[in-house]
Amino acid sequence: MIEAVGLTKRYGDKTAVYNLSFQVRPGAVTGFLGPNGSGKSTTMRMILGLDNPTSGQVTIGGYPYRKLPNAPRQVGALLDAKAVHGGRAARNHLLSLAQLSGIPARRVDEVLGVVGLQDVARKRSKGFSLGMGQRLGIAAALLGDPQVLLFDEPVNGLDPEGILWVRNLMKALAAEGRTVFVSSHLMSEMALTADHLIVIGRGQLLADMSIKDFISANSADFARVRTPDADPQLREKLSSALAEAGGHVMPEQDGALRVTGLALPRISDIAHDTDVRLWELSPHQASLEEAYMRMTQGAVDYRSTIDQKSGLQQPLPPGAQPPMPVPGQGQPGWYAPPPPQPGGQPFAPQGAPVAPGYPGAQGQPPAGPYGAPAPGAGAPNPYAQPAPAAPQAPQAPQAPQAPQAPQAPQAPQAPQGQPPAAQPAAPAAAAPSSDLTKPEDAR
Numbered sequence: 521m522i523e524a525v526g527l528t529k530r531y532g533d534k535t536a537v538y539n540l541s542f543q544v545r546p547g548a549v550t551g552f553l554g555p556n557g558s559g560k561s562t563t564m565r566m567i568l569g570l571d572n573p574t575s576g577q578v579t580i581g582g583y584p585y586r587k588l589p590n591a592p593r594q595v596g597a598l599l600d601a602k603a604v605h606g607g608r609a610a611r612n613h614l615l616s617l618a619q620l621s622g623i624p625a626r627r628v629d630e631v632l633g634v635v636g637l638q639d640v641a642r643k644r645s646k647g648f649s650l651g652m653g654q655r656l657g658i659a660a661a662l663l664g665d666p667q668v669l670l671f672d673e674p675v676n677g678l679d680p681e682g683i684l685w686v687r688n689l690m691k692a693l694a695a696e697g698r699t700v701f702v703s704s705h706l707m708s709e710m711a712l713t714a715d716h717l718i719v720i721g722r723g724q725l726l727a728d729m730s731i732k733d734f735i736s737a738n739s740a741d742f743a744r745v746r747t748p749d750a751d752p753q754l755r756e757k758l759s760s761a762l763a764e765a766g767g768h769v770m771p772e773q774d775g776a777l778r779v780t781g782l783a784l785p786r787i788s789d790i791a792h793d794t795d796v797r798l799w800e801l802s803p804h805q806a807s808l809e810e811a812y813m814r815m816t817q818g819a820v821d822y823r824s825t826i827d828q829k830s831g832l833q834q835p836l837p838p839g840a841q842p843p844m845p846v847p848g849q850g851q852p853g854w855y856a857p858p859p860p861q862p863g864g865q866p867f868a869p870q871g872a873p874v875a876p877g878y879p880g881a882q883g884q885p886p887a888g889p890y891g892a893p894a895p896g897a898g899a900p901n902p903y904a905q906p907a908p909a910a911p912q913a914p915q916a917p918q919a920p921q922a923p924q925a926p927q928a929p930q931a932p933q934a935p936q937g938q939p940p941a942a943q944p945a946a947p948a949a950a951a952p953s954s955d956l957t958k959p960e961d962a963r
């Protein structure tokens with residue numbers, strides 16, 4: 521198990537991680553999520569003893585990494601797949617890591633096979649594609665058959681087959697009782713891979729819960745309602761009636777309506793009473809991506825100037841059509857509706873009644889910035905720092921904001937004693953379902 525207690529890291533006056541406490545348990549894949557610059561890599565580096573915490577501590581199996589007996593055989597990590605000697609053949613790179621940790625050479629060939637690089641094992645890694653480099657990094661992490669594995673963006677650059685392979689690998693490792701901690705920005709992938717989530721924003725813990733609970737806590741279930749395509753007036757009529765009945769109505773890209781605040785039978789009755797035929801009435805749960813976007817809106821540091829969705833969605837003028845999906849990016853920005861208020865109904869209406877036909881999030885009270893108060897709330901917050909250089913899009917009035925507080929006095933920076941490598945000196949390794957080799961001298 522990995523356990524962080526009050527983990528804080530400052531680089532000069534920059535606080536990268538603040539008062540982070542969490543546990544990563546064996547037997548599950550734990551996803552580590554957060555916007556760019558939120559402190560994920562810094563946290564992983566501290567777990568692996570590559571950075572010293574300014575305060576607090578993080579242990580693996582009760583020991584700080586550097587005091588862990590035979591650490592490379594207990595912990596394997598992929599932090600930066602590019603941190604290899606490009607002039608070395610893939611096999612030689614792994615062999616050198618194996619020799620440092622007393623891992624047998626045959627294990628190198630095993631892991632090369634596990635990651636599918638056996639045919640290029642004798643090629644220099646500087647000629648590797650992004651995905652091949654990633655596979656080599658995963659091989660290095662698996663080398664020592666460790667019980668604890670950390671992967672920072674493991675699917676970066678992998679093709680769909682590679683992504684599926686990584687997903688199955690993570691699950692298999694966890695099913696063997698290992699501790700698997702994995703960061704990724706690919707929400708759809710995380711939703712399929714992880715059992716549990718730890719979410720941070722601006723270095724602070726935002727959530728530590730199962731994926732299911734995370735989605736429920738940060739979004740509401742909704743009904744999808746579709747009226748006959750050829751008659752937009754029916755859609756407008758139904759929208760008005762639903763809004764009058766207390767529903768919250770948002771148009772979807774394809775002309776359907778997304779409705780919260782009303783149970784499905786009630787929607788059906790209203791449609792019947794208003795003489796509107798329905799082509800679809802179906803229950804839906806928000807995706808992990810939608811719930812994540814809602815939760816982290818206030819903790820995003822870097823945002824495009826052309827991102828119109830700094831809040832949940834800019835309301836469109838009456839009659840205007842929502843933007844078309846962007847090829848290759850799917851439908852832009854349909855962030856989840858907010859979760860029901862405590863004690864409310866599953867489809868509890870949020871905020872003021874909605875204008876007929878359109879909507880939006882406009883006028884809704886902000887759900888708590890992150891659904892739940894961050895640990896240490898009330899303590900001085902070191903994040904009252906100048907805004908990043910990246911220009912900000914105009915914020916929607918209701919966009920949740922990260923909790924801010926006056927800047928805490930900065931402690932003097934702790935002396936650093938960091939090893940230069942981006943990966944632990946001798947990453948350990950493991951095969952997913954194997955009966956792994958016992959230590960012997962590498963040849």
Ligand SMILES: Nc1ncnc2c1ncn2[C@@H]1O[C@H](COP(=O)(O)OP(=O)(O)OP(=O)(O)O)[C@@H](O)[C@H]1O
Pocket residue numbers: 531534535536554555556557558559560561562563
């Ligand atoms: N060595 C360092 N010196 C100064 N600042 C640093 C250093 N390492 C990280 N930071 C800062 O700490 C913050 C957290 O960075 P970190 O790389 O941990 O974020 P991240 O969540 O991994 O981001 P991403 O998703 O973009 O990889 C950032 O503001 C970053 O600029």
